[in-house]
Amino acid sequence: MADTALGEEPAPAAPGKPADTGPRRRWWRRWPDWSGRLVVLWSLAYGLAGLYWALGGDGYPFARTIEDRSSSSILEPSSASVVAPVMAAFGAAGVLAGMLMVRGRCAGRARTALLAFGWTAGVALTFLVPDYSLLGLLVFSPALLVFVFTGVPGPQELGDILYWHRINLIIVFFGGLLWLATTVAYQRRTGGSCVHCGRGERAAAGWTDPAAALRWGRWAVRVAVLSTLPYDITRIAWYFGWPLGITRAFLKDMQDTPHMLDMGLALGVVSTLGSLLMHGLVGHWGEVWPRWVWFKRGRPVHPATAVVPASIVAVVLVPAGLMAARDYDAGMWGTLGPAVFWAVWGAALGVATYGYHLRRRGRCRYCGRG
Structure with a gap:
C-alpha cells in the first residue's frame, strides 16, 4: 500500500x-x-x-x-x-x-x-x-x-x-x-492492508460494521461501568466510617492521617464520573455536543476528542490492575481487591473505544476505502 x-x-x-x-x-x-x-x-x-x-x-x-x-x-x-x-x-x-x-x-x-x-x-x-x-x-x-x-x-x-x-x-x-x-x-x-486504517482489498468482517460495533460497544461499556463499582463503594464506605474490606485499626490510621479519607472519596467520585463519561462512547452525545456544553452544543464531536483520552485511560488502567492482582491480600481485600478490576475496566474501555472508532472513522484519507 x-x-x-x-x-x-x-x-x-x-x-x-x-x-x-x-x-x-x-x-x-x-x-x-x-x-x-x-x-x-x-x-x-x-x-x-x-x-x-x-x-x-x-x-x-x-x-x-x-x-x-x-x-x-x-x-x-x-x-x-x-x-x-x-x-x-x-x-x-x-x-x-x-x-x-x-x-x-x-x-x-x-x-x-x-x-x-x-x-x-x-x-x-x-x-x-x-x-x-x-x-x-x-x-x-x-x-x-x-x-x-x-x-x-x-x-x-x-x-x-x-x-x-x-x-x-x-x-x-x-x-x-x-x-x-x-x-x-x-x-x-x-499483509496488504492500508497501514493507516487497516482496511484491505477484501470486504471487512461483519463485526466491524457500525451497527455491530455499537452493539458490542454497549456491552463493553456495561462491563467497564460495573468494574468501577467495587473501588467506588469501598472508598465511600471508608469515608463514612465503615471498615469495608479492612481492619478497624487500619481505618483508624486513615482517619488520623489528614485528608487521607478525603482523597479516597475524591478518587471514588472521579471514578464514578469516568464511568458516566464512558456512556458517550455509545450515546448520541458522544457524536454531537449536547446542550449542556453550551460553547459547543449542536456541533459534531471530533472522534479524537473521545478516542485519545479514553485510549490513554484504558492503557494505564490495565498494568495498575495487574499489579493489584499480584499484590492482593485476602485479609485486607478492600485495599487492593477493588483495584484488580481496573484491568477489566481498562480492557472493556479499550474495546468500547475501538467500537467508537469503527463507527466514526469514515473514509480513509490515504487509501480511499470506507
Whole structure:
C-alpha cells in the first residue's frame, strides 16, 4: 500500500476527494514511519543500558531500594546479574527486529516470528512490567502541575514523586507503546492492508460494521461501568466510617492521617464520573455536543476528542490492575481487591473505544476505502 510517510507517492484518493499530500500531513499521522524508527532507537538505548548494568554499572532500576523509592513492578526486586543480560539481549534482538519491520522485509515464517516478537514485547512492556505509577501520575497530574510551579503542598521535592525506579517504568511503558504501534504498522504493511486504517482489498468482517460495533460497544461499556463499582463503594464506605474490606485499626490510621479519607472519596467520585463519561462512547452525545456544553452544543464531536483520552485511560488502567492482582491480600481485600478490576475496566474501555472508532472513522484519507 502506497504511503507518503514512507517516501512514496500518496495513495489515490476516492472519487471527488483530493489526495492527502505531504504538506498537509501532521506528525501524528506519520506514526507508521516514526514509530518504527523510534523503537529501534529505544531498543538500542535500553539494550546498551542493560549491558552497562550487567557489567556492574550503577543505577540498575529493579534493584531493592528503600520503601519510599521502590516500585511494584513485576521485576522488582531482582538481581542485575540475572535480569540485565536479558535486557541487553532483548535490546539487541529489538534493534534487528525493528529494522526488519521498518524495511518491511520477511515473509512466511520469518514474518510470523517478527510479529510474535513485536506483540510479545509490546504487551509485556506496556502491561506486565509497569505498575500503578502511570495511573497515579495521570490522576494526580493537576495537583502535580500546581506542585511543580508553586511548591505547594508540602516540603517534599519533585524527586520524591519522580524517582529513578518510577521513571524507568515510564520509559519501559512508552517503549511498549512503540512496539505495539510498530507491530501494527508492519502487520498491515506486509499483509496488504492500508497501514493507516487497516482496511484491505477484501470486504471487512461483519463485526466491524457500525451497527455491530455499537452493539458490542454497549456491552463493553456495561462491563467497564460495573468494574468501577467495587473501588467506588469501598472508598465511600471508608469515608463514612465503615471498615469495608479492612481492619478497624487500619481505618483508624486513615482517619488520623489528614485528608487521607478525603482523597479516597475524591478518587471514588472521579471514578464514578469516568464511568458516566464512558456512556458517550455509545450515546448520541458522544457524536454531537449536547446542550449542556453550551460553547459547543449542536456541533459534531471530533472522534479524537473521545478516542485519545479514553485510549490513554484504558492503557494505564490495565498494568495498575495487574499489579493489584499480584499484590492482593485476602485479609485486607478492600485495599487492593477493588483495584484488580481496573484491568477489566481498562480492557472493556479499550474495546468500547475501538467500537467508537469503527463507527466514526469514515473514509480513509490515504487509501480511499470506507
